[in-house]
Amino acid sequence: MRVLVIDPDPARAALVAEGLAGIQPLEVRRATVFDEREVAAFAPDVVVIAADSPDRDTLESLRESSHSNPRPVVMFVDRSEPGLAEQAVRAGVAAYIVDGLAPSRVRPILDVAMSRFALTQQLRGDLAKAKADLESRKIVERAKGLLMKERGLDEDGAYRLLRKLAMDKGRPIGAVAADLLAFASILKGGDS
């Protein structure tokens, strides 16, 4: 069975392809965009495509124009398997299977794709959080510096004051620090 993975995110496509490797005798190819000639040459049985790829509409049209396309009709993952289409859409993947291929053979492929998509989603979320944490730490450092200068506090005292403000307001310390810096810049005549 030949599987084509189309994903604008090459790292995610690689992850999906890697995950498929162990399933059964099958050939996997990945691409970032849909290329008609390439697809015709590879003749996949299943196309797994990321929902954020604009090429989905082109794939949809193939099931309309079977006469200009010698390959059999392709269709969205079979709705007769309960919940599969819903899960796939929510995970951000779609599968087009060549007519005549049993949906049950597509199931393990989609399961891998969905779990790999979830994994990249989580990794990306973790990265964003790490960046935000780092940014927040920088802001807290600057707010501490401001308090040390304006209030004559030592570093520890400045941090305790910030932490007290955060606890009083029930807000994250990074947010309180950002407010403090914003107000300080207004008092100094800055334009934010």
Place this chain on the structure above:
Amino acid sequence: MSGLADLTLGFIPLTDCAPLVVAKALGLFAEEGLAVTLSREASWATIRDKVAVGALDGAHMLAPMALAATAGVDPVPMLAPLALNLNGAAITVSTALAAALRALDPDGMAATPITAAPLARLIQARQAQGAPPLTFAVVFPYSMHNYALRYWLAQAGVDPDRDVRLVVTPPPRMVEHLRSGGVDGFCVGAPWNAAAVGEGLGEILISASEFWPGGPDKVFGLTAAWARRHPDELRAVLGALIRASAWADEPGNHAELVALLARPDHVGAAPELLARALKREIVFHRDAAGLPRREHALWFLSQMARWGQIAADVDFPAVADQVYRPDLFRAAALSLGPVLDPAMVFADAPAPAAALFDGAPFDPDAARAYAAGFAIGRARG
């Protein structure tokens, strides 16, 4: 929370997503008691699937998508309770093709509107020489763009399935494909025709307002199941969108509208290109543009049958009445009171007969005979 309903609505980066973007940016959804998140989607297929499974509560849709989802093989009944706009699309060809057409048939290219007659002559000449077929792109199989291009070609004797190659290309990639020579022409919505012209790559042969003055284009679509479960939220969403459409139509608001649409998280196109179609083409609200008109649905169904997308024995009036819901539009419009011109609310009285550019009459009550009556078509059964 203050009882606000949380909704997620999808859109595609096109000028006619304006009512959704405006309703959000101006706080009109919030005034109706809704907390709306807009989700920019990359393809119409994803819009349809996300709405079908409930990952989106409603979305900017190609009008025939809602009909196809309801009448197709794997039905998920959908509703179109509001038309988002009239007109807006156009058929554009590469400057090279336009020059060839003008050299071959200067009179035909000077006509208003331009028919596909010059193109038909060129295609005949190419076929005699054994040249490969010209390639035209549309945005989706179930779209006004596909039906308009096919109608326009066939009207001049060009068979869209045999004499040219038709492909599907996402709207933001149309201009790039025209530049690379991958396509010779296309039918797409604003602002992408203006973008092709602006870059000196293409020439507009016929705009939607010439093809069918006041012709249909996009709708706000959602599943029938969602509408049943959330009647109050639906009325609120429609109310906000109707107010946004009225705002978007006002020439005095166009500068602000263009700035909103130009944002990368909305359409992300150059402001001057977005401004062009607003001035000349797209209607959001006036002339009861928001009313989902039964005759529009019946015309779409006739073209779906004509090109073999649906069986000819589909009950056109039943599908049209199931999907197109002017009653929901009217209820929402009435709930807005005197904010809007009250005339629009009652404008679903018999509409002027559809007048396409070729003057061929379309009787909505005889849509099936109309579908089967074309010289070029694939109507089955």
